[in-house]
Amino acid sequence: MPNYWRKVFLVYHKDIRDEFRTFDNLLATLIFGAMLVFIFSFAFQLVELQSQQAFPAVLWVSVFFSSMLAIQRSFAKEKDNGSLDALLLATGDRGIIFLAKFLGNFTVLVVFELVVVPLLWMFIGVNTVGSFDIALFIASLVLGSWGLAAIGTMLNGITIQVPSARLLFPILMFPLLIPLLIGVILCSHAALVGDRASVLGWLYALLAFDLLFTLVPLVLFDYVLEG
């Protein structure tokens, strides 16, 4: 078992090093996210909409859209470099590859949010009157990124296998994310108004959702990366 996690860590380490060394993919994702955040808050200002109410919605729509860019390359680069087979041979277990890629995508999403959340906070000018629940807000970010990374990794593994299906990635991914979207938006909204009691059930539901979509791909991944 320690060997199993060591392999997971090695593949994860390789991906993260690659991600931060080449930087172009991460940079593109960050810029795209910043742009989305800017366009959204700008568009709301134009019609003088109460943008503070829209903060959770704008935040998560931006994260969901940007995650397409962030996650899209995790398997595509292996495929393009022809290193997928080597990776399969080296690890000998497709579950390891899934876990490592999932952790890599999760890390990238967290880094992305560290940049985009303060930016959006500034643009929209959120002012919370002392009741801001930061622990709940961080929990919603973590649970949201977890689910996003798990589903995204799984579907990226599917779409890179068919050359003409790469464009299908968002179409396959977004319907699966609907329960997650409802949960994280409600949780981060509750965090803004400091109403933790009303969303405790949602936190457990999100956790269950994340666990489910981490375990189901682990089982099915043998069929995804076959041959």
Add this chain to the structure above:
Amino acid sequence: MKQIRSSILFWVLVVLLPLNIYIIFDYAPVEKTMGIVQKVFYFHVASAWIGLLAFVVVFVSSIWYLWRRHHRINNVALASAEIGTIFISCTLLTGPLWAYPIWNTWWTWDPRLTTTLVLWFMYVAYIALQGGGATESRKRLAAVYGIIAFVNVPLVFFSARWWRSIHPIVVSEEGIGLAPKMRIAMFVSLATFSLLYAYLLHLRVKTLELQERIKMLRAEAGR
């Protein structure tokens, strides 16, 4: 034998489809408060039922395909998804027709409406993943997606329900809230649509098989 069975099904449907229309519009009484608009209910519920049934068939045949790898099973899954999309589209179109006069809105984010819409998106994505020229890998990956998408359906439903609900609940634990004649009309509708689904599924699977055969014969002739 198979030929006979499908032609029997065809003639049963030739009788049942007009009969179903007759029962819906003449036999079943007009609803007191909603009036004639309520008639759309018999189509709406029956198509929604077929949509769900078709999705269960996709799920079961996806698992079966991953297990046994019979091409025939994948054809069943694909055909079922295509027919399901058409029926779910009917549900999504007939719903607003009824909702506008009754709820005074075309659309609302009720769990059933939300789930049906997400279901429709997943069906379309599934069909797109299968693609036109189904290779072995496309079939396998679509089967994986068919399984995950099915797991997602109850999740969408319960998360949306937790959030809000205004859809009328006709069938509940206390029984069916319908007049006896309406109940008969609903069951006839459900039965007719189910037979129609079975017949369409049979036709579509046959077509897909013939397409594959043509492709094979072409490849052989070209060699």
